[in-house]
Amino acid sequence: MKDSKQKILIIIPAFNEEANIGSVISNVRKHVSEADIIVVNDGSGDGTARIAEAGGVTVLHHPYNMGIGATMQTGYKYALLNGYNVAVQVDGDGQHPADQIQYIIKPILEDKADIVVGSRFLGKGDYKPSIARGAGMAVFSRVVSFIIKEKVTDTTSGFRAAGRDCITFFSNHYPDDYPEVEALVLLHKKGFSILEVPVKMFERAGGRSSITPVRSVYYMIKVLLAIFVDLLKRT
Amino acid sequence: MYYFQIFSIIGSIVLFALVINFIRLGLLKEKYSVLWLAAALVIIILSLKKEILDYIAKFLGVAYPPSLLFLVAFIFVLLIILHFSVVISILHERNKVLAQEITLIKSALKESGIDIKGRDKKEKQDNPRI
Structure with missing residues (x-):
């Protein structure tokens, strides 16, 4: 890798996160002061936009609600356009502690992987999912680990850092809804190296998770289907 | 000629004319009219030449030939809907x-001092930079 200073971008996707977005921004700024921060506001109807703007970071506004996949992709497009070497996804709901960001960035800076996923299940922290959610996560973990022939413990984690090549790839290809699991399979298919590092995560500080019990069934089916379709797809 | 033939011929001609008229008025792109016109034509032919209908029905083992018209129409409807799903996916992307x-x-415009918020026009007027 070249010696020039690495440009790091923290991408915070936010949809109706007025309860958390302010503290997320200030925490990230405190812990990763060398990075630039953007908030991608996915057509929020509450005070998210106002609070984010007041936080003094760049805020990108989607003209309408486009979903988490498109929101992340907008962030990656911004990163590509502005020449960032590292892009980090940090949820706007406050479940990703800012003091953990350094651990997922490190392997990218050291050129050890193309994408780093922060995992809740590698010993750090004491995250305990509900039985149903835990079972779903285990299924995804098995399926993805089998496909990419490498153990992935936390496939649904949205706490990730991507290097330059990954940023370029994501700018052109990013799954629409519930993108985390599918993105791993796509990356593997394209020959990118995936690395998991242990991180702590919080339970959500406020607001509601996007995954309700009814949606979780749809989520399971959609993601599994998408994975198998991705395997057949030519990209 | 049976009534069902007359009925389906008239129906198909009306469909054909409607589609042509929509194209003429610019309400329908030619690209999306092909399947509709093909459906109308095939049904007209099958209704006019009952022998073809009877032959295919016999070949497929359909006891009542006119019901074959439903099958043909249904297949076309499925094709048209599938075509729409593909088109919608492309448009979505x-x-x-x-x-x-x-x-x-x-965002880039804003960074160079031009704030086009769109939603609150009041702020725009107050902003001396614009």
């Missing part, structure tokens, strides 16, 4: 790309 470009362009 293009729409997403456009919205993302607008988002990025607006």
Whole structure:
């Protein structure tokens, strides 16, 4: 890798996160002061936009609600356009502690992987999912680990850092809804190296998770289907 | 000639004329009219030449030939809907790309001092930079 200073971008996707977005921004700024921060506001109807703007970071506004996949992709497009070497996804709901960001960035800076996923299940922290959610996560973990022939413990984690090549790839290809699991399979298919590092995560500080019990069934089916379709797809 | 033949011929001609008229008025792109016109033509032919209908029905083992018209119409409807699903998916993707470009362009404009918020026009007037 070249010696020039690495440009790091923290991408915070936010949809109706007025309860958390302010503290997320200030925490990230405190812990990763060398990075630039953007908030991608996915057509929020509450005070998210106002609070984010007041936080003094760049805020990108989607003209309408486009979903988490498109929101992340907008962030990656911004990163590509502005020449960032590292892009980090940090949820706007406050479940990703800012003091953990350094651990997922490190392997990218050291050129050890193309994408780093922060995992809740590698010993750090004491995250305990509900039985149903835990079972779903285990299924995804098995399926993805089998496909990419490498153990992935936390496939649904949205706490990730991507290097330059990954940023370029994501700018052109990013799954629409519930993108985390599918993105791993796509990356593997394209020959990118995936690395998991242990991180702590919080339970959500406020607001509601996007995954309700009814949606979780749809989520399971959609993601599994998408994975198998991705395997057949030519990209 | 049976009534069902007359009925389906008239129906198909009306469909054909409607589609042509929609194209003429610019309400329908030629690209999306092909399957509709093909459906109308095939049904007209099968209704006019009952021998063809009877032959295919016998070949497929359909006891009542006129019901074959339903099958043909149904297959066309399925094809048209599938075609629409594909078109919608393409439009969805293009729409997403456009919205993302607008988002990025607006952000770039804002950085160079031009704030196009769109929603609150009041702020725009108060902003001396514009």
